[in-house]
Amino acid sequence: xxxxxxxxxxxxxxxxxxxxxxxxxxxxxxxxxxxxxxxxxxxxxxxxxxxxxxxxxxxxxxxxxxxxxxxxxxxxxxxxxxxxxxxxxxxxxxxxxxxxxxxxxxxxxx
Amino acid sequence: xxxxxxxxxxxxxxxxxxxxxxxxxxxxxxxxxxxxxxxxxxxxxxxxxxxxxxxxxxxxxxxxxxxxxxxxxxxxxxxxxxxxxxxxxxxxxxxxxxxxxxxxxxxxxxxxxxxxxxxxxxxxxxxxxxxxxxxxxxxxxxxxxxxxxxxxxxxxxxxxxxxxxxxxxxxxxxxxxxxxxxxxxxxxxxxxxxxxxxxxxxxxxxxxxxxxxxxxxxxxxxxxxxxxxxxxxxxxxxxxxxxxxxxxxxxxxxxxxxxxxxxxxxxxxxxxxxxxxxxxxxxxxxxxxxxxxxxxxxxxxxxxxxxxxxxxxxxxxxxxxxxxxxxxxxxxxxxxxxxxxxxxxxxxxxxxxxxxxxxxxxxxxxxxxxxxxxxxxxxxxxxxxxxxxxxxxxxxxxxxxxxxxxxxxxxxxxxxxxxxxxxxxxxxxxxxxxxxxxxxxxxxxxxxxxxxxxxxxxxxxxxxxxxxxxxxxxxxxxxxxxxxxxxxxxxxxxxxxxxxxxxxxxxxxxxxxxxxxxxxxx
Numbered sequence: 001x002x003x004x005x006x007x008x009x010x011x012x013x014x015x016x017x018x019x020x021x022x023x024x025x026x027x028x029x030x031x032x033x034x035x036x037x038x039x040x041x042x043x044x045x046x047x048x049x050x051x052x053x054x055x056x057x058x059x060x061x062x063x064x065x066x067x068x069x070x071x072x073x074x075x076x077x078x079x080x081x082x083x084x085x086x087x088x089x090x091x092x093x094x095x096x097x098x099x100x101x102x103x104x105x106x107x108x109x110x
Numbered sequence: 111x112x113x114x115x116x117x118x119x120x121x122x123x124x125x126x127x128x129x130x131x132x133x134x135x136x137x138x139x140x141x142x143x144x145x146x147x148x149x150x151x152x153x154x155x156x157x158x159x160x161x162x163x164x165x166x167x168x169x170x171x172x173x174x175x176x177x178x179x180x181x182x183x184x185x186x187x188x189x190x191x192x193x194x195x196x197x198x199x200x201x202x203x204x205x206x207x208x209x210x211x212x213x214x215x216x217x218x219x220x221x222x223x224x225x226x227x228x229x230x231x232x233x234x235x236x237x238x239x240x241x242x243x244x245x246x247x248x249x250x251x252x253x254x255x256x257x258x259x260x261x262x263x264x265x266x267x268x269x270x271x272x273x274x275x276x277x278x279x280x281x282x283x284x285x286x287x288x289x290x291x292x293x294x295x296x297x298x299x300x301x302x303x304x305x306x307x308x309x310x311x312x313x314x315x316x317x318x319x320x321x322x323x324x325x326x327x328x329x330x331x332x333x334x335x336x337x338x339x340x341x342x343x344x345x346x347x348x349x350x351x352x353x354x355x356x357x358x359x360x361x362x363x364x365x366x367x368x369x370x371x372x373x374x375x376x377x378x379x380x381x382x383x384x385x386x387x388x389x390x391x392x393x394x395x396x397x398x399x400x401x402x403x404x405x406x407x408x409x410x411x412x413x414x415x416x417x418x419x420x421x422x423x424x425x426x427x428x429x430x431x432x433x434x435x436x437x438x439x440x441x442x443x444x445x446x447x448x449x450x451x452x453x454x455x456x457x458x459x460x461x462x463x464x465x466x467x468x469x470x471x472x473x474x475x476x477x478x479x480x481x482x483x484x485x486x487x488x489x490x491x492x493x494x495x496x497x498x499x500x501x502x503x504x505x506x507x508x509x510x511x512x513x514x515x516x517x518x519x520x521x522x523x524x525x526x527x528x529x530x531x532x533x534x535x536x537x538x539x540x541x542x543x544x545x546x547x548x549x550x551x552x553x554x555x556x557x558x559x560x561x562x563x564x565x566x567x568x569x570x571x572x573x574x575x576x577x578x579x580x581x582x583x584x585x586x587x588x589x590x591x592x593x594x595x596x597x598x599x600x601x602x603x604x605x606x607x608x609x610x611x612x613x614x615x616x617x618x619x620x621x622x623x624x625x626x627x628x629x630x631x632x
Contacts, residue, residue, distance in 0.1 A: 007447055068402075073445075073447065079451070079455055079458075083298070085279055
């Protein structure tokens with residue numbers, strides 16, 4: 001059960017990571033939020049957040065399978081996750097809206 | 111066209127891709143199937159769809175196979191059951207050097223009748239690295255050339271499609287086939303770059319002593335003696351001559367337990383008895399690598415009569431690195447998540463090659479038609495034959511396996527050979543159809559995939575009784591997975607075929623191809 005949960009968590013983390021990296025790009029931000037993006041300052045914060053999520057995914061993979069299998073699992077999960085984000089942006093960009101809201105609520109904060 | 115670096119790379123990428131893309135697709139397709147070669151074996155060899163047994167007595171096994179081993183056999187070997195292969199695989203070399211290979215039931219140690227097929231490990235896997243062209247190892251050289259080309263294509267691709275980083279995560283299928291296929295080509299190419307680079311390079315490194323023997327010649331010299339010395343030091347080997355006097359065989363189980371102690375818990379994956387029945391007979395045990403990426407070369411040799419340890423081998427550091435890289439490519443480890451991810455990554459590689467072709471064709475179709483050039487027609491036939499054609503041929507290979515009765519032979523060809531003939535004849539027919547009816551070939555071959563894939567599932571159910579509900583409830587995952595993938599392929603092919611049909615109607619109503627070929631060069 002635990003390994004299955006860990007791989008689900010690692011998959012979600014890498015998906016979220018790539019979703020953040022995608023939203024950091026003006027074109028994809030516009031697709032997901034439905035607004036033309038101005039020169040929004042969001043890029044600066046979404047990118048490190050995305051990288052952080054990928055790091056979390058890596059940590060989960062290594063925790064699950066050890067350094068060698070973990071690293072391999074992470075590389076292939078990233079591949080699948082990045083393709084999944086691209087397909088989400090193509091067919092259901094609105095699915096990434098929660099990330100947009102989350103970003104906005106954080107960005108509005110102090 | 112200006113003579114710039116970018117243009118040179120564009121020409122290289124385009125022409126290397128067009129010329130060797132078909133071969134690359136075949137290698138990628140077969141390699142992707144190899145991820146599940148053992149599962150394909152189970153599907154194609156119904157009598158080997160058994161439950162795994164963990165308690166195997168090697169001594170019991172040795173008594174059971176004794177009558178099958180011919181007199182003067184130089185060796186016999188049994189591979190033990192794994193999570194993916196439930197049977198015991200017995201093989202031996204008779205005095206003349208001919209190989210006899212059989213599956214044994216792990217519960218009864220009885221020989222399972224020959225299933226009359228080369229299946230995944232015997233046909234699809236060797237196709238992947240050698241194309242079954244054995245004359246002067248031509249097949250392996252073609253695969254090596256294709257791999258080197260693949261490296262060139264990956265690097266030049268990054269230069270040519272400069273927008274891939276600006277357009278990361280971008281796929282716009284609604285903007286037409288051209289736009290969509292270029293997006294998909296770049297997406298799978300750039301996101302899959304680490305995977306494709308690792309697979310291509312590791313594929314070459316596996317065959318380092320074939321493609322680059324100069325390395326070992328430099329250290330060991332050339333000639334038979336030097337080759338033997340290299341093999342012994344790199345891969346390990348222990349030999350001693352026959353005594354030509356009768357000998358006995360001590361307990362193999364005791365040797366296996368001693369090996370497990372020596373390996374600190376590592377399990378043997380095969381046992382091999384050299385010079386069986388001779389006074390100088392000896393036993394070889396190899397350590398399993400099911401739990402590790404590195405395919406270790408650990409081996410232990412025992413004296414057959416006394417059970418005394420004769421020799422132990424472990425690979426040196428450089429070989430361990432080579433075996434790690436090989437392990438990344440061979441995926442012989444037990445890890446289902448990774449196995450499925452490899453399968454998906456392999457399929458996305460197939461998509462990358464196919465979309466590259468489709469873009470090339472779309473960029474030139476109108477121009478070639480206007481100027482009366484044959485290029486598009488030739489390449490379109492090549493593309494259809496090597497993309498949908500090999501899929502149709504593979505499915506025909508599976509269908510033939512379920513249709514031909516056991517023991518069939520025709521024109522001197524046994525059942526296993528007939529399956530392979532079916533593959534090649536259907537593949538050739540697909541090429542002929544693609545050149546003959548280029549306008550309809552994509553759609554018609556998509557329908558062929560749909561129909562044959564569905565037929566395979568039905569035939570499996572009718573001929574073996576293992577329908578999907580039963581295989582799932584009995585947890586025969588290999589067969590269930592194969593059937594599920596075939597059904598998925600049926601649906602996918604039907605969807606593609608219907609869409610292509612609609613497009614053909616649209617095109618008849620109004621035509622107006624839009625060329626965006628300039629974008630790549632800009």
